[in-house]
Amino acid sequence: MSSPSLPVITAFERSPDRGKGLARDMRVRWALEEVGQAYEVRLVSFGAMKDPAHRALHPFGQIPTYEEGTLALFESGAIVLHIAECHAGLLPDDAHARARAIAWIFAALNTIEPPILELQTVRFQESDKAWYEQRLPIVEDRIRVRLGELSDRLGDADWLDGAFSAGDLMMVAVLLRLKAAGLLDEYPNLPAYVARGEARPAYQRAFAAQLAVFTNSLSRE
Amino acid sequence: MSSPSLPVITAFERSPDRGKGLARDMRVRWALEEVGQAYEVRLVSFGAMKDPAHRALHPFGQIPTYEEGTLALFESGAIVLHIAECHAGLLPDDAHARARAIAWIFAALNTIEPPILELQTVRFQESDKAWYEQRLPIVEDRIRVRLGELSDRLGDADWLDGAFSAGDLMMVAVLLRLKAAGLLDEYPNLPAYVARGEARPAYQRAFAAQLAVFTNSLSRE
Known part of the structure; x- marks a missing residue:
């Protein structure tokens, strides 16, 4: 049953990671769970993702999107920031601390994630190429540079800048993509x-929700 | 003469692009010019960029940084967003339009820029590798996918979503990195x-300012 008052996000009808929680809807689900905002999910097939109807919501034909009344957003960073701005709990009240937390969202997406995505591209799109074995360690070393810097900054703190924030949420979500690589x-x-x-309980609720989508997709086969 | 009331940004002492305006301080200069905020620039050498003093400002040892009183920020996206939030002129007043403009900042940095950076990496770090000639067109095709989608969305509009915004500023800044590639x-x-x-006059003032830094660096030789 659809409620017009709840925000609606999109997610893969069948997640390519088989429910490991690495698709970008997970970040948005987690943020919504952290602030206690109920939401609905509309599942999109790979084919439908490139259709004009979905492109109208997401110019690059991806998930997630976010609809709330007449507002439609794309880009997981923008959606998480929007949720964090509209609810208490994901950004500090202090204006300076708030700006720094937002800087960590950008750092996760623009400094840490690109070399991680490059590694995924190498693995999934270049594994049959002659250069695969030689290039893999080069890309891994680029990731190591960033991880070393991040590790230095984090030190023995629990979170990147004071209390848990949307910056940590995004950084953890990005780092999770590396878990299997060791x-x-x-x-x-x-x-x-x-x-x-x-x-975090909010992470676990979000993870269970996206896993249920994948499990249900199997049971429909 | 230093004024304690002006924000201070950092930029390359000697820009690697020789004043073409592709370094990330240009985005911040442009935003500051758009909103009419005067600023000071502290130049940083390549060596000093990795020193602990600079790392305290920028965990990943890069430019730009932004200091305003006791606030210190890094990541060009976060700095431009902060400037846009503190001044009129770079984000719409309407809350929905504002959220969509911010989505375009994230799209520029997280969807359009990563394959462009990958192309730069191929060109500058892999040009001596055996796979260079074969891999270059693969990476270029990844960029073409994104450019085609962006071109479709822009259509015959002047800007991505209504009036010029910080989202356009960031997207133009990112696309400029592709100009030489054709x-x-x-x-x-x-x-x-x-x-x-x-x-835009603000772009031109920002461009002239960063070019003057490079020209001055030559005259000091």
């Missing part, structure tokens, strides 16, 4: 940081 | 869009 484990404070994020 | 010209509305950005 690179995180070279910087012991980073897996512990990610684990603190995963231990 | 890829933009395959989508006629995109060079025209970039040219509209470059024609």
